[in-house]
Amino acid sequence: MTLHPNPALLQNLYWITLIAVVVSSASAVLKAGFKQFDLFGVIIIAIVTGLGGGSLRDMLLDREVFWIRDQMFFIASLGSAIAIFLLARVLVIPQRFFLIPDAAGLATFGVAGTLVSLMVGAPWLVASFMGVMTGTMGGIFRDILCNTPPVVFQSPLYATVSWAGSLLFIGLLYLHMDVTLAAIIAGLAIFIARLLAIRFNIKLPVFKFKE
Amino acid sequence: MTLHPNPALLQNLYWITLIAVVVSSASAVLKAGFKQFDLFGVIIIAIVTGLGGGSLRDMLLDREVFWIRDQMFFIASLGSAIAIFLLARVLVIPQRFFLIPDAAGLATFGVAGTLVSLMVGAPWLVASFMGVMTGTMGGIFRDILCNTPPVVFQSPLYATVSWAGSLLFIGLLYLHMDVTLAAIIAGLAIFIARLLAIRFNIKLPVFKFKE
Amino acid sequence: MTLHPNPALLQNLYWITLIAVVVSSASAVLKAGFKQFDLFGVIIIAIVTGLGGGSLRDMLLDREVFWIRDQMFFIASLGSAIAIFLLARVLVIPQRFFLIPDAAGLATFGVAGTLVSLMVGAPWLVASFMGVMTGTMGGIFRDILCNTPPVVFQSPLYATVSWAGSLLFIGLLYLHMDVTLAAIIAGLAIFIARLLAIRFNIKLPVFKFKE
Numbered sequence: 001m002t003l004h005p006n007p008a009l010l011q012n013l014y015w016i017t018l019i020a021v022v023v024s025s026a027s028a029v030l031k032a033g034f035k036q037f038d039l040f041g042v043i044i045i046a047i048v049t050g051l052g053g054g055s056l057r058d059m060l061l062d063r064e065v066f067w068i069r070d071q072m073f074f075i076a077s078l079g080s081a082i083a084i085f086l087l088a089r090v091l092v093i094p095q096r097f098f099l100i101p102d103a104a105g106l107a108t109f110g111v112a113g114t115l116v117s118l119m120v121g122a123p124w125l126v127a128s129f130m131g132v133m134t135g136t137m138g139g140i141f142r143d144i145l146c147n148t149p150p151v152v153f154q155s156p157l158y159a160t161v162s163w164a165g166s167l168l169f170i171g172l173l174y175l176h177m178d179v180t181l182a183a184i185i186a187g188l189a190i191f192i193a194r195l196l197a198i199r200f201n202i203k204l205p206v207f208k209f210k211e
Numbered sequence: 212m213t214l215h216p217n218p219a220l221l222q223n224l225y226w227i228t229l230i231a232v233v234v235s236s237a238s239a240v241l242k243a244g245f246k247q248f249d250l251f252g253v254i255i256i257a258i259v260t261g262l263g264g265g266s267l268r269d270m271l272l273d274r275e276v277f278w279i280r281d282q283m284f285f286i287a288s289l290g291s292a293i294a295i296f297l298l299a300r301v302l303v304i305p306q307r308f309f310l311i312p313d314a315a316g317l318a319t320f321g322v323a324g325t326l327v328s329l330m331v332g333a334p335w336l337v338a339s340f341m342g343v344m345t346g347t348m349g350g351i352f353r354d355i356l357c358n359t360p361p362v363v364f365q366s367p368l369y370a371t372v373s374w375a376g377s378l379l380f381i382g383l384l385y386l387h388m389d390v391t392l393a394a395i396i397a398g399l400a401i402f403i404a405r406l407l408a409i410r411f412n413i414k415l416p417v418f419k420f421k422e
Numbered sequence: 423m424t425l426h427p428n429p430a431l432l433q434n435l436y437w438i439t440l441i442a443v444v445v446s447s448a449s450a451v452l453k454a455g456f457k458q459f460d461l462f463g464v465i466i467i468a469i470v471t472g473l474g475g476g477s478l479r480d481m482l483l484d485r486e487v488f489w490i491r492d493q494m495f496f497i498a499s500l501g502s503a504i505a506i507f508l509l510a511r512v513l514v515i516p517q518r519f520f521l522i523p524d525a526a527g528l529a530t531f532g533v534a535g536t537l538v539s540l541m542v543g544a545p546w547l548v549a550s551f552m553g554v555m556t557g558t559m560g561g562i563f564r565d566i567l568c569n570t571p572p573v574v575f576q577s578p579l580y581a582t583v584s585w586a587g588s589l590l591f592i593g594l595l596y597l598h599m600d601v602t603l604a605a606i607i608a609g610l611a612i613f614i615a616r617l618l619a620i621r622f623n624i625k626l627p628v629f630k631f632k633e
Contacts, residue, residue, distance in 0.1 A: 270481050271477060271490065272487075272490060273486060328490075333490050334491075334493040336496055337490060337496050340469065340496065343466065347466075351567075355566065363463070364457075364459050364467070364567065369463075370460075370462040370466050371460070371461075371462040420455040420456055420510050420514075420517075
């Protein structure tokens with residue numbers, strides 16, 4: 001199934017990506033803010049997190065990287081980082097709260113990654129994995145730069161809900177659902193499932209070989 | 212020396228790459244399987260390891276990334292991961308066994324990386340390094356995601372046999388040897404030399420500055 | 423502001439990049455040399471450090487990666503690594519000295535990254551960040567491969583002077599200063615500011631959320 005890019009589709013993609021950049025950058029500030037970095041260090045981690053997953057997607061798919069020509073995405077990332085920074089001067093934000101924008105980034109970048117992959121004609125299985133990769137990679141970069149083990153492999157159902165959500169999105173499109181609606185349903189499904197998994201500590205059985 | 216892509220050459224490349232993907236993904240499951248990841252975490256590490264080195268090669272050379280259009284490579288990576296997972300339910304596999312598919316991945320991706328670089332007209336010295344990079348990078352991604360120090364810099368003769376094998380491959384092609392034969396010889400040379408280096412703990416002198 | 427590539431500009435870029443590759447590779451040997459790697463391990467870390475930041479820049483901007491066709495850059499990286507290696511047999515080089523070529527790499531790759539981004543028509547804010555990214559990323563790769571926390575987030579004013587230098591460079595170009603002169607001024611400003619920051623341990627206030 002190939003999605004043909006039309007103005008409405010590109011408009012959808014634009015807004016999904018903008019939200020994804022804002023929430024991912026926010027998650028990075030909320031994580032990096034508990035480490036000993038100076039302001040510019042935190043901002044750079046925020047930008048890499050906000051733009052990194054989508055950049056890798058675009059390089060793999062040989063598209064123009066989304067934030068190079070239209071600086072709105074860069075500004076959104078920078079603005080989000082500064083806003084969270086200022087907010088944290090006023091409010092005490094518990095450390096675990098970074099998991100909320102992190103889940104939102106997983107959901108929005110997951111949908112955006114799947115959508116773009118289908119647009120360039122990738123097979124559905126590949127597109128579903130590109131959704132996982134776009135959704136998780138920003139957080140992996142963030143955690144490597146913060147020098148903590150990537151949350152993706154530590155935290156309940158992370159990769160699982162991301163993959164299931166991408167497959168749900170593709171399934172809904174296959175059933176000829178409107179793209180905007182399918183994107184909202186799949187995105188919310190990822191976001192909510194991930195938060196429930198954190199809240200109730202739902203896990204797949206951990207898999208470990210006998211030594 | 213530029214290799215001109217012809218059907219036989221592309222056929223060779225296809226099979227070398229498919230083997231490389233299968234063995235690299237297997238090495239990742241055998242390594243990640245001793246960590247505390249859930250099933251999807253292990254599968255994603257396997258796919259990143261199996262497809263990562265070749266993806267970086269293709270992005271650096273500005274080629275279409277090899278697994279985006281033809282989902283056979285993706286399926287091979289996924290299948291290999293699941294097969295090793297099932298096998299490990301039946302057999303006890305010692306932890307060090309990941310070094311065997313790892314060496315096979317180093318050999319096959321090394322040859323594939325050199326071959327593709329020569330095909331796009333890279334100079335021989337650059338092509339030999341692209342072989343090393345393609346061969347080692349999947350394993351580096353695997354080890355970073357598994358949060359262990361990259362095996363490439365810890366383990367005897369890793370980069371050395373990879374580079375020597377790439378240069379051997381280029382030398383054989385320069386002597387007008389058939390590409391298939393040269394690929395098999397160079398690939399086996401890397402694989403066997405690496406296993407012998409592990410078995411007999413052959414090392415280059417470690418290089419360390421005086422402090 | 424878009425810079426139009428002309429022979430003089432490309433000539434400038436060539437030399438800035440060549441210096442950047444040499445000093446970055448040298449910084450990698452000086453850092454990796456205090457770890458337990460064998461000779462080829464050190465050389466590969468040097469090449470990844472010397473070529474990595476610029477490679478990422480070119481992949482993000484969808485340009486041909488700078489060292490693939492013209493092997494002069496690869497040879498410069500290799501030659502620099504071997505020269506430092508031999509030098510360290512004769513002289514005792516204190517461990518912190520890697521900070522000097524590291525600062526030089528930050529400056530030269532910073533200018534080169536900003537310059538190329540303006541050449542392909544990126545907006546000025548994006549171009550300034552691409553300068554930071556090109557300047558810092560080689561060192562981030564080096565430190566991840568050496569398994570030490572990235573210097574960029576630990577060390578005084580690292581990202582700050584890089585970003586300020588990129589913005590200074592763009593400002594000077596905006597005032598119609600000659601590109602060569604602007605590049606030299608901005609590059610020296612980054613280099614000297616960074617060394618002064620190290621020498622006198624000048625830091626931005628560390629930013630850390632209340633827990």
